[in-house]
Amino acid sequence: MTPDDAAAQLARERALQQAEKMETIGRLTGAIAQQFNELLTAILARAAALAQSGPPSRELDVLKETAQRGAELAQRLLGFSRHRVLDLQPLVLTEFARDALESMRRGLPAGTDVQFEADDDAGVIEADPAAVKQILLHLVTNARDAMPRGGTLHVEVRRARLGAEDRPLHAWVEPGSYVSVALSDTGVGMDARTLARVFEPFFTTKPVGVGTGLGMSMAYGLVKQHRGYLHLYSEVGQGTTAKVYFPAVRTRGVPEAATAADEALPGGTETILLVEDDQTMRLAAQQLLSKVGYRVVTAVDGQNGLDAYRAHRASLNLVITDVVMPKLSGFDLYQAIRGEARGVRVLFMSGFPAPNFRKTVGQDPRVAFVTKPWTASELLAQVRVLLEESPA
Numbered sequence: 214m215t216p217d218d219a220a221a222q223l224a225r226e227r228a229l230q231q232a233e234k235m236e237t238i239g240r241l242t243g244a245i246a247q248q249f250n251e252l253l254t255a256i257l258a259r260a261a262a263l264a265q266s267g268p269p270s271r272e273l274d275v276l277k278e279t280a281q282r283g284a285e286l287a288q289r290l291l292g293f294s295r296h297r298v299l300d301l302q303p304l305v306l307t308e309f310a311r312d313a314l315e316s317m318r319r320g321l322p323a324g325t326d327v328q329f330e331a332d333d334d335a336g337v338i339e340a341d342p343a344a345v346k347q348i349l350l351h352l353v354t355n356a357r358d359a360m361p362r363g364g365t366l367h368v369e370v371r372r373a374r375l376g377a378e379d380r381p382l383h384a385w386v387e388p389g390s391y392v393s394v395a396l397s398d399t400g401v402g403m404d405a406r407t408l409a410r411v412f413e414p415f416f417t418t419k420p421v422g423v424g425t426g427l428g429m430s431m432a433y434g435l436v437k438q439h440r441g442y443l444h445l446y447s448e449v450g451q452g453t454t455a456k457v458y459f460p461a462v463r464t465r466g467v468p469e470a471a472t473a474a475d476e477a478l479p480g481g482t483e484t485i486l487l488v489e490d491d492q493t494m495r496l497a498a499q500q501l502l503s504k505v506g507y508r509v510v511t512a513v514d515g516q517n518g519l520d521a522y523r524a525h526r527a528s529l530n531l532v533i534t535d536v537v538m539p540k541l542s543g544f545d546l547y548q549a550i551r552g553e554a555r556g557v558r559v560l561f562m563s564g565f566p567a568p569n570f571r572k573t574v575g576q577d578p579r580v581a582f583v584t585k586p587w588t589a590s591e592l593l594a595q596v597r598v599l600l601e602e603s604p605a
């Protein structure tokens with residue numbers, strides 16, 4: 214086993230451990246919440262009976278209110294632990310998300326720029342509208358809290374495919390067609406320790422009284438109940454992307470083969486320079502690109518990327534680069550390369566709003582952007598689009 218294989222294996226094991234931990238917490242929380250829900254229901258029923266038979270009592274009102282608060286908390290925990298009964302119906306996610314976002318806009322500080330982008334026909338999902346709205350609300354609220362002085366909230370709804378080749382970055386996915394909604398903010402971001410615990414119920418970094426630490430765990434539980442996935446990508450001081458994948462409903466008229474999970478991934482034989490400082494991401498991209506036929510040269514940071522570019526420039530067809538990196542950022546790398554050769558095709562990978570990127574690089578057709586955490590089909594599609602763009 215090469216060191217790269219070992220690292221990939223380790224990343225998979227960690228992801229599996231994380232999934233198992235969430236399973237356990239979910240089961241435990243569910244069992245406790247169920248018990249408490251019953252107790253609180255009984256208390257509320259008795260309080261109601263007392264209120265009916267006796268004189269009005271302030272004490273009794275407070276008792277009822279307190280029990281009510283407890284019952285609501287138990288309900289939220291049941292949502293996390295997947296004990297909620299879903300009212301499933303076909304939902305056009307693009308429209309639904311657009312409307313939901315519109316209604317949430319008012320709750321955001323004045324300095325927040327809200328952007329929405331969607332595939333024309335991103336697809337239909339089978340979902341509980343109230344639950345989907347809650348998921349979006351929890352994620353939008355977190356984005357808001359992460360940007361107290363405003364910023365950009367970018368929301369994207371896309372058709373997505375997940376396959377076995379996505380396992381390194383999206384552990385244990387069921388291969389198939391999905392509709393994804395990604396919410397990116399330009400907020401404070403999360404460090405690795407926060408990311409590792411973010412789905413745990415009651416985990417919060419916010420002051421007492423501000424956060425209860427249930428938003429993410431509820432979103433996670435509700436997404437799971439829809440047989441979907443919730444993936445996060447974040448960098449401290451830069452921002453966060455939360456991406457939810459819902460299984461797509463197979464639309465009538467679309468042949469089975471078109472939605473089949475093992476549909477061939479688009480590949481090629483060109484040479485690609487891949488610049489990425491995150492080892493897991495780099496390995497995942499490298500293995501994927503090599504598997505579909507590309508020659509891949511890798512670099513571990515921006516400066517290393519520029520050196521590699523200079524060493525291999527004659528044979529390079531495309532540069533894929535992360536944006537946030539030590540020494541030289543992806544944008545700096547882009548500018549340096551552009552200064553040396555105008556026609557180079559560049560694909561940026563980042564977890565943060567694309568429009569800011571458009572401001573930096575203009576409307577160049579030889580530049581594209583893919584949101585982290587990307588899927589194999591998304592990445593490979595963008596690579597092909599750029600490579601087929603006519604040379605300068």
Ligand SMILES: Nc1ncnc2c1ncn2[C@@H]1O[C@H](COP(=O)(O)OP(=O)(O)OP(=O)(O)O)[C@@H](O)[C@H]1O
Nearest residue numbers: 355356359402417418419424425426427428429453
């Ligand atoms: N978009 C984000 N940017 C930065 N940090 C985030 C983001 N979303 C979640 N977090 C971190 O994860 C923690 C847990 O989030 P979660 O939504 O579960 O709870 P909370 O927001 O603290 O409280 P609650 O949602 O119950 O009001 C947050 O306290 C914060 O540290």
Ligand SMILES: [Mg+2]
Nearest residue numbers: 354355428429
């Ligand atoms: Mg929250």
